[in-house]
Amino acid sequence: MNMSETLGRWRATILDGGRLSLDGGAMFGSVPRVVWERCIQPDQEHRIPMVTRLLLLEDSESDRVVLIDAGIGDKESSEFRDRFAVTLPQGTGEAPLRRAVRNVGVDPDLVTDLILTHLHFDHVGGATVLDSSGQSVALFPAATHWVQQSNWETGLSPNVREKASYLRQNIEPLEATALEKIDGSGEIMPGISVERVDGHTQGMQTVRIEGGGRVMRYLADLAPTWHHLRAAWTMGYDICAITVVEEKQRMLQAALEEQALLVLEHDSVHAITSVEERDGRIVARKP
Ligand SMILES: [Zn+2]
Secondary structure (H helix, E strand, O other): OOOEEEEOOEEEEEEEEEEEEEEHHHHHOOOOHHHHOOOOOOOOOOEEEEEEEEEEEEEOOOOOEEEEOOOOOOOOOHHHHHHOOOEOOOOOOOOHHHHHHHOOOOOHHHOOEEEOOOOOHHHHHHHEEEOOOOOEEEOOOOOEEEEEHHHHHHHHOOOHHHOOOOOHHHHHHHHHOEEEEEOOOEEEEOOEEEEEEOOOOOOEEEEEEEEOOEEEEEOHHHOOOHHHHOOOOOOOOOOOHHHHHHHHHHHHHHHHHOOOEEEOOOEOOOOEEOEEEEOOEEEEOOO
16 A cells, blocks of 8 residues: 655655665664664664655646655665665566656656755665666656755765765766755755755755645654654764754654654654654654
């Protein structure tokens, strides 16, 4: 069953962009293992199961079909895929991201825009494919690709700490597309705005969709799983934990006020949730 919500002119559909497993300790940062393993059970290699959940937005008032994030894609070696236990969207015969779109009944040729929350490999890898000569090229060469300017710069010259997450072959080919480098927060299409946050990495953007009196927020790595909606639960991967805490507190307050639907990109169980106030604290509803 496809999970779709209507927000005014936009129809938002959740996409299965594939699966991966990442080290539980790295995902939960300073949270002690005895605490986080009660939330998500790790495998024998101490990894926890995750998904790459994408969002497709279809505009009923124009031809616009917008994808948010792209999953991992299939350019990497089998060693790489084994390390992260990668599985790709169902189907054969075309690139994983095209299959993900087709699997919800939409023709991938109709995609006009790709909003990339940031250029870490599990968010952008699917936006490129290897051509017959083994060169990495854009999967949707005619689509407009939206990324924060500061993240673009970080992605092309990453610090040592993040080097393993920013792969050149995922990034450079996008230069040849219609590339919109955004500087900060704001509306980029009617009802769709991005909000820049810098705690997870320099220049990540979350996406806010508003229409018909409803709001949906795509949180990317600001809160990758339901458990990370606790403001203090940051990741080992975050470049600045305190910034993440502040950015998350701001987001949670806004999400409470607007009763936003919150899309969780990496939670293998919960796709969408919302928050409520309990004993003076903002907490995520049990989905
Ligand atoms: Zn990330």
